[in-house]
Amino acid sequence: MTMEQMDILLNGDEAAAWAAKDVHVDVVAAYPITPQTIVVEKFSEFVANGIVQTEFVSVESEHSALSACVGAAAAGARAFTATAANGLQLMNEILYIASSLRQPIVMAIANRAPSGPINIHNDHTDAMNVRDAGWIMLFAENTQEVYDTIIQAYKIAEDPNVLLPVMVCYDGFLISHTAERIKVFKDPKDVAEFLGGPRKIPKIELMGKEVELSLNPENPLPLTFGPLDLYDYYFEHKRQQSEAMQHAYAVIEKVNEEYAKFSGRKYGNGRVVPYRLDDAEIAIVLMGSTAGTARYVIDELRDEGIKIGELRVRSFRPFPYMDLERYLKNVKVVGVFDRAQDQGMQGGPLFLETRAALYDLASHPKVVNFVFGLGGRDMPPELLRTTMDELIAIKEGKKPVFNRKYIGVRE
């Protein structure tokens, strides 16, 4: 049965803060950076007005923001933070520590081009820089999805088979600052129910005692977190971490299903969202808000009889290679759109991983890459249309296949 909801006008940042409020997180430690600032401001209002009992730690840097979240989560709290670009890069060291300590922290990222040159607008390079930090990375397409995904993220992160931190990424300004009418739960208690109440900390058996995986001083055996871990155990621990990420594939799907029952909203299978792919000969693969613009162009082309569809990657980590194989096995040409840099690579990160995922397909689709929108450069439907025309030409054998093209850039 879906829970009672209400319509409300929120931008993406406000939706992130609203979700953290409805989850009623225990600790928020965050530092402001455009375009994430509204998350911090909005949440501070909830605290100041007594709407939440959350402890808000106004840290002096993003490095401390994530460090405090690690301490809070290890102490047994639900922790939340938010950042973008330079802030995310300042956190880099602690990203790896948070995931290796298996702390189920959730972080909102209003994606922004990292310096330099300094820029405040959207691209995905900031997230791509940290794609191997051991975090689950979910990309939302719009404000509604930001809200829904942050709630889902806690359930994914805290799953005892996962226990990994989650980033919920959304396009800076394009989503963070664009007000949309969305649905939120009328009673935050319903969100608590979805999550199964306050955070449950897994217990392990240690030296014949049942011990909670936290800094709880009441534990029958006090735990040591973050010891020196050398060549005799480090490798096993890293393997366990990688297995947890493997478990996340199924958990993301399961949580997406459960959330659909509870909210009436569903995002593909949780990992990817297909659109008009059933009979498609051409497919585009992309993440974030551009997916909506692309669907508009796809509809136009479909009206013209072109068999084209879209596969939006929602979970970049873990990377849904099996979904890509499954949905793209019959297409002839795949255009991958990277809103991120490709310094010294064959193409952008989404392209490289997509092409690797499709390598074993007997159909051997042509896979090409478009790099677009860096530093917030607009991607209007007309420009998207030109890229799709190129894909059509490739399919018809009229144009040579290329690896990677920059689009919307001055030559």
Add this chain to the structure above:
Amino acid sequence: MIEQKWRPNLFELAKKPSLFTSGHRLCSGCAAGTIVRMVMMALPNPKRTIIANATGCLEVASTIFPYTAWKLPWIHNAFENAAATASGIEAAFKALKRKGLWKKDIPDIIAFGGDGGTYDIGLQALSGAIERGHDFTWILYDNEAYMNTGIQRSGSTPFAAATTTSPAGKVIPGKMEWKKPIGFIIAAHMNAYVATANPFYWQDLMKKVRKAVLYKGPSFLHVISTCNRGWRFDPSQSMIVSKLATDTCLHPLWEFDPETRTYSLTDRSLYIAKHPDQKLPVERYLETQGRFRHLFKPERRDDLIKEIQERVDKEWEYLLKLTGFS
């Protein structure tokens, strides 16, 4: 005024179970281990205390998976963020308590940091945590260099000391900058109980630990921590060298009460203030350690020894003024 009447009693201390166990891999003679054991014995609520530890010798040597020397909940996050980690732990218990999910008192939180993790890379996070007023106790074990990575100079390394990045060369005789006055820097936040300590003067140290932990708000203990590896002396001399640091007034014992905004001298340093003839010349300290050997050999550097003595005298005079002695 912060009142704390507790006096450590050797008979009682001897009965306490050790919360920092033997088997750790600190060098023999390392004062860090001695300090931690004293801190553990002085804890007011040992069953309700959580430790955060910055990267450094203490962290590395006390926890090598699957072993741990700690019988208290303990977390190591990174080098520069023990204060932020402690903030998060405190915030968690505050929130959980407010929500009725934690029924007991909020645990006492102790953070251990070396001089690198305090004076240099960790200063920002520490200053931030103190400014925000978290109720935690920072214990700086100051061995005056980055020992864990091989004795590189830090903002705490004393003038003229040789380290691997401030070697005593033909032209430059060791580190040419003075030690950062970290205690005053932290005291200047005006909301923290601050004290210096020396494990040789163990009763003073333990009383201050008790005071610091019970103080509602941030507190900071600056404990001199001899390192025979980095300072180059025989491990058996650890406590003797430690004693000389205070007896020469290089590491005077004082405390700052943020409520009355007053500095006061304690223990040996109070005694020296009352009996100035008991103040030993710095040379007595310098000559015990290989890191200062170039001040004596191949030629005696009277100029540098004099410079150090004058600086110490000036700082001691300043402290006497602050504490109402002159």
